[in-house]
Amino acid sequence: MKLKCTTILLGIIIVAICHGCFAEERAESLDRESTASTNSAVNSNHTAVQEAESMNEDAFWEIIEHSKEESDDFAGQIRALTVKLSRRNRQDIVDFEYRFREMLEKSCHYNLLAAAKIILGWVTDDSFLYFQCRLIAEGRSTFYQSIENPDCLAEVDIPNLAFDGEDMLVVADNAFMEKFGRDTDQELPRDVATDYLSYDFRCEILGEDWEEKDLPQKYPRLWDKYR
Numbered sequence: 360m361k362l363k364c365t366t367i368l369l370g371i372i373i374v375a376i377c378h379g380c381f382a383e384e385r386a387e388s389l390d391r392e393s394t395a396s397t398n399s400a401v402n403s404n405h406t407a408v409q410e411a412e413s414m415n416e417d418a419f420w421e422i423i424e425h426s427k428e429e430s431d432d433f434a435g436q437i438r439a440l441t442v443k444l445s446r447r448n449r450q451d452i453v454d455f456e457y458r459f460r461e462m463l464e465k466s467c468h469y470n471l472l473a474a475a476k477i478i479l480g481w482v483t484d485d486s487f488l489y490f491q492c493r494l495i496a497e498g499r500s501t502f503y504q505s506i507e508n509p510d511c512l513a514e515v516d517i518p519n520l521a522f523d524g525e526d527m528l529v530v531a532d533n534a535f536m537e538k539f540g541r542d543t544d545q546e547l548p549r550d551v552a553t554d555y556l557s558y559d560f561r562c563e564i565l566g567e568d569w570e571e572k573d574l575p576q577k578y579p580r581l582w583d584k585y586r
Contacts, residue, residue, distance in 0.1 A: 414454035420499040427498060437526045444534035456531035456548035460556035466491045466506055469566035473574055474509035478585050488558060492524030513580035
């Protein structure tokens with residue numbers, strides 16, 4: 360009888376020890392799963408933030424300037440830019456269109472309107488829009504410098520500055536269709552971005568207005584080069 364009780368007691372102790380070990384292992388397992396889940400969520404959020412910010416203004420100018428460096432002319436740049444953009448994800452392509460429209464808004468400036476007037480000899484809504492597009496294709500430095508002081512355009516050689524820019528308006532759409540097919544049912548970037556900023560309705564012109572008679576004195580180098 361004594362032996363039987365001892366055996367039962369030993370069995371209870373062993374069961375208790377095993378249960379304790381199992382509970383400890385389970386707790387460690389749950390802790391590892393919780394840590395992994397937290398890390399996964401953090402990584403997921405970080406990735407989402409990166410993707411959301413991947414086509415910011417810096418990335419916008421980078422892809423434009425790389426396409427320019429790799430091309431011999433504007434037509435080649437447009438093709439290179441379209442191909443590069445088509446390799447990005449859907450949101451990047453749409454965001455490119457957003458950034459593009461933001462640059463159009465920034466360059467809706469009396470200084471550039473004067474430059475277009477001097478170079479073209481006349482200005483319409485469409486011709487000025489294409490002029491803005493062509494300057495964007497030249498890259499960040501030329502773009503911002505020309506808004507600040509259009510006379511700097513007298514020092515750079517931009518072939519067909521007055522006429523080629525229209526092709527920039529369809530870069531995002533063409534890149535999107537290259538990626539998803541020309542028969543895609545998805546809304547194209549230009550349609551998506553229209554509610555954000557529409558260039559079909561001219562924005563308020565920034566800067567100070569001018570009179571045509573003042574242009575030779577206001578922008579002498581540009582005037583001498585094109586008049």
